[in-house]
Amino acid sequence: MEKKNIDWGNLTFSYQPTDYRFVANYKDGKWDEGELTTDSNIVLNECACVFQYAQECFEGLKAYTTEDGHIVAFRPDLNADRMYNSAERLEMPPYPKDKFLEAVDKVIMANEAWVPPFGSGASLYLRPYMFGSSPVIGVAPAEEYQFRILTTPVGPYFKSGIKPITIKVSDFDRAAPHGTGHIKAGLNYAMSLHAIITAHKEGFSENMYLDPATRTYVEETGGANFLFVTKDGTVVTPKSDSILPSVTRRSLMYIASEMLGMKTEERPVRFDEVKDFAECGLCGTAAVISPVGAINDHGNLIQFPSGMDEMGPVLKKLYDTITGIQQCKIEGPEGWVRVIK
Numbered sequence: 229m230e231k232k233n234i235d236w237g238n239l240t241f242s243y244q245p246t247d248y249r250f251v252a253n254y255k256d257g258k259w260d261e262g263e264l265t266t267d268s269n270i271v272l273n274e275c276a277c278v279f280q281y282a283q284e285c286f287e288g289l290k291a292y293t294t295e296d297g298h299i300v301a302f303r304p305d306l307n308a309d310r311m312y313n314s315a316e317r318l319e320m321p322p323y324p325k326d327k328f329l330e331a332v333d334k335v336i337m338a339n340e341a342w343v344p345p346f347g348s349g350a351s352l353y354l355r356p357y358m359f360g361s362s363p364v365i366g367v368a369p370a371e372e373y374q375f376r377i378l379t380t381p382v383g384p385y386f387k388s389g390i391k392p393i394t395i396k397v398s399d400f401d402r403a404a405p406h407g408t409g410h411i412k413a414g415l416n417y418a419m420s421l422h423a424i425i426t427a428h429k430e431g432f433s434e435n436m437y438l439d440p441a442t443r444t445y446v447e448e449t450g451g452a453n454f455l456f457v458t459k460d461g462t463v464v465t466p467k468s469d470s471i472l473p474s475v476t477r478r479s480l481m482y483i484a485s486e487m488l489g490m491k492t493e494e495r496p497v498r499f500d501e502v503k504d505f506a507e508c509g510l511c512g513t514a515a516v517i518s519p520v521g522a523i524n525d526h527g528n529l530i531q532f533p534s535g536m537d538e539m540g541p542v543l544k545k546l547y548d549t550i551t552g553i554q555q556c557k558i559e560g561p562e563g564w565v566r567v568i569k
């Protein structure tokens with residue numbers, strides 16, 4: 229199999245259609261077998277539920293080439309679980325978890341020529357998603373659904389590499405208590421677009437959202453969970469029912485406590501204690517960990533001791549360990565790496 233002729237080292241995090249995508253349809257109360265298709269377009273009725281009432285959820289995961297030439301995916305079973313939960317919350321028929329994993333394997337193998345080679349820093353990003361496809365005008369769930377997985381080769385998420393970023397405390401809210409913050413749905417992103425554009429215009433890379441009810445606790449950013457490190461080396465992550473359960477964050481917390489012997493805490497984090505932390509980072513599939521050097525709270529700047537030049541030592545250790553596991557250079561916990569080929 230010949231790889232595509234792509235400048236793998238200079239890929240950005242952007243969409244580039246590949247040869248195949250996986251499509252399955254739900255009709256008359258059941259999912260069909262699904263198939264690979266070369267058609268990157270979707271034709272839907274003008275009144276499809278996804279267009280009118282945003283009935284949609286998605287996932288994101290990466291496939292890599294390891295040093296010894298295998299193609300692997302990182303913990304896709306957790307994406308299958310999470311998408312199952314997202315679908316249930318949106319009154320959609322969940323896509324079966326075993327079928328999800330089969331579809332992941334199929335779509336990666338069909339696009340093997342697009343999986344970036346080892347050492348390029350790039351990966352094949354998989355975007356599973358599903359939506360209500362049948363027409364609905366009175367507010368109700370759709371009767372028919374489509375599940376798809378598209379793939380696209382991507383470089384690192386942040387163009388500036390792993391340089392610390394400056395973020396701001398947002399005046400907008402991301403997810404209401406008892407709302408949909410814990411599921412991965414496009415609707416949570418639609419309402420964050422104005423907030424992120426506002427932050428970018430003001431010169432910040434991301435928004436820190438606080439809990440909408442009291443504005444005293446840290447939640448997350450638009451698309452990544454927070455990790456903090458205390459001055460005595462404890463890794464702390466906020467706990468809240470309206471935070472999206474990041475696979476990266478859960479993996480990093482496990483690595484910290486079970487592999488690196490660090491002290492970890494998952495607990496409510498008050499915003500007024502953030503100034504006392506030694507390190508701060510954002511974690512998610514796209515960027516793995518992006519270090520935060522400073523947080524602007526309405527003109528009052530919180531600067532972390534780790535500074536603006538590089539990732540702090542504890543987060544760096546975590547970053548090196550998780551990326552080592554992903555590339556199969558470090559042996560991770562049983563079942564974390566799914567070998568596709």
Ligand SMILES: *Cc1c(COP(=O)(O)O)cnc(C)c1O
Pocket residue numbers: 288412448449450451452453472473474475476477511512513514
């Ligand atoms: C996807 C996502 C994350 C990161 O989750 P990963 O599973 O680590 O990629 C964090 N927050 C939000 C809101 C997300 O949608």
